Amino acid sequence: MIRDITLGQYYPGNSVIHRLDARTKIIATLLYIIELFIVNNFWGFLIAGAALAAVIALSRVPARFIFRGLTAVFLIIAFTVILNLFMVDGRVLWQWKFLKITYEGIWRAAFMGVRLVLLIIGTSMMTLTTKPVELTDGLEKLMSPLNKIGVPSHEIALMMTIALRFIPTLMEETDKIIKAQQARGADFESGNLFQRAAKLIPILIPLFISSFRIAQELALAMEARCYHGGKGRTRMNEIHFHRGDAIAAVLMVIYLAVIIASRFITFNPF
Amino acid sequence: MAFIEIRDLTVEFTRIAEDGSEVPGTRAIDGISLDIEQGSFVSVTGMNGSGKSTLAKCLNGLLLPTSGNVSVDGMNTRDDDKLWDIRSRVGMVFQNPDNQIVSSIVEDDVAFGPENLGIPPLEIRKRVDEALKQVGMYEHRLKGAHMLSGGQKQRVAIAGAIAMRPECIVFDEPTAMLDPMGREAVMKMILELNAEGITTILITHFMNEAAQADRIIVMQKGRILADGAPSEIFMTAEDMAAELKRIKDR
Structure with a gap:
């Protein structure tokens, strides 16, 4: 299941969206998240969904690939929806002992589900x-700009690069350790939750040790390739704002205005 | 003057005792002197713990001598101002293909070295493309590093070293973790690079690989046991057995 997470994965391409400056996309994503919390009715989500569909179409990333990422976080969504479904008070539709479903609950659950x-x-x-x-x-x-107040932006960025790079490597390592422990008779499947959690220790400790070893080897390899901090470093692909980014910025402002306006739509067929 | 000059090199590793004081530990290299000529192909072999990898790490200043000196093209590895100059001339490829790739995307990883040297972006692009073509990985340049086989990863690591345009590359058991196919491809790469004039130092356990060098250095307990052309080394196997016995008895 871990391998199915497309969250954080890159889909190679050369679409309009791919060519946008990374900064534009980061800001746009942040804005999009904030706007999802500004929305207070389904009309807003309809607009947000349409905007997202337009971005997906422009990016030419196959929908199948995107939705595969959702399956991995399906549990979280289901949990939120069910929690909302049963926990909200209001006009009762159905009741069994302490469990009850209300009109408001259904509405809230659907609302949170769509938002997530x-x-x-x-x-x-x-x-x-x-x-x-x-x-x-x-x-x-x-x-x-935060460098001035002592935030090591280069180091943070490098740490993220390395973290992303080593996710698959560490997953392989975990797999190897699990198999090695199973081969020696370790049992990860039986027992209650606490017993199972305790059984993870023989996986976590070797993983911890091997990640230190990997870090040490990587540090050596980086030093051998003349890494000496962010000072005087250049980039192969310097990022630049283009015309597309200006258009994206304009669209972002329009979208923000539309989302805020959607709060005032009172027509509700439900 | 030889390209790499090693004089009376000794490397000792200190150990931190329980009370926090430093205690002299093992002596990994015990008074080695060597000259490595520009453009030559030298292989270093020996048992585990014989000091091969320690020697390799001394050649680009990853490790500094406890005593003695190592100089590359006249620059002493102890000289802090020359350290980056030395490392850009002496590239290094390590054993584990996974643990030396820094970036998720192949071409970004190859660019890592030149980026550190502060080379202008267009020149980096050119070097990265050339390096990837040379190792035959150009068509994989946009792939994720984790999608490659061990041999392919190792070729990416070699591309990362040659993108820095080094005069010398030290290979520290580059084929030890590869399957026979990957091993063959990497070995072919090494021979090609040497034919282009790059000084090559290959540390290996495989005798068929070592035999392809112009010169073999056999190490034992931090010392040089034998040093000569492959034909000489393999001829004196009986003498070497006698020598091994002599060292053991001592």
Whole structure:
């Protein structure tokens, strides 16, 4: 299941969205998240969904690929929806002992579900269309004004690059350790929750040790390739704002206005 | 003057005792002197713990000598101002293909070295493309590093080293973790690079690889046991057995 998470993965392409500056996409995504919380009715979500669909169409990332990312976080969505369904007070529709479903509950559950789905797809669109290096470069540049107050923006960006790079490596390592422990008779499947959690220790400790070893080897390899901090470093692909970014900025402002306006739509067929 | 000059090199690792004081630990390299000529292909072999990898790390200043000196093209590795100059001339490829790739995307990883040297973007692009074509990984340039096979990853690591335009590359057991196919491809790469004039130092356990060098250095307990052309080294196997016995008895 871990391998199915498309969240944070990059889908190679050369679409309009792919070519946007990483900074534009980071700001747009942040705005999009905030706007999802400004929305207070389904009309707003309809607009947000339409905008997202337009971005997906422009990016040419196959929908199948995007929705595969959702399956991995399906549990979280289901949990939120069910919690909302049963926990909201109001006009009771159905009741069994302490469990009850209300009109307001259904409405809230659907509302939160749609919001979460849009949120997850929206943020994964950023990572799907932006190379990890561009993303971290963009973050580094966006954070660079904070250098003055002592925020190490280059180091933070490098840490993110390395973290993204080593997710698959550490997953392979975990897999290896699990298999090695199973081969020696370790049992990860039986027992209650606490017993199972305790059984993870023989996986976590070797994983911890091997990640230190990997870090040490990587540090050596980086030093051998003349890494000496962000000072005097250049970039192969310097990020630049283009005309597309200006258009995106204008669209973002229009979208923000529309979303705020959608709060005042009172027509409600439900 | 030889390209790399090693004089009376000794490397000792200190150990931190329980009370926090430093205690002298093992002596990994014990008074080695060597000259490595520009453009030559030298392989270093020996048992585990013989000091091969320690020697490799001394060649670009990743490790500094406890005593003695290592100089590359006349620059001493102890000289802090020359350190980055030395490392840009002496590239290094390590054993584990996974743990030396910094960036998720192949071409970004190859660009890592030149970026550190502060080379202008267009020139980096050119070098990265050339390096990737040279190792035959150009068509994989936009792939994720985790999607490649071990041999392919190792070729990316070699591209990362050659993108810095080094005069010398030190290979520290580059084929140890590869399958026979990957091993063959990497070995072919090494021979091609040497033919282009890059000084090549190959640390290996495989005798068929070592035998392709112009010169083999056999190490034992931090010392040089034998040093010569492959034909000489392999001829004196009986003498070496006698020598090994002599060292053991001592």
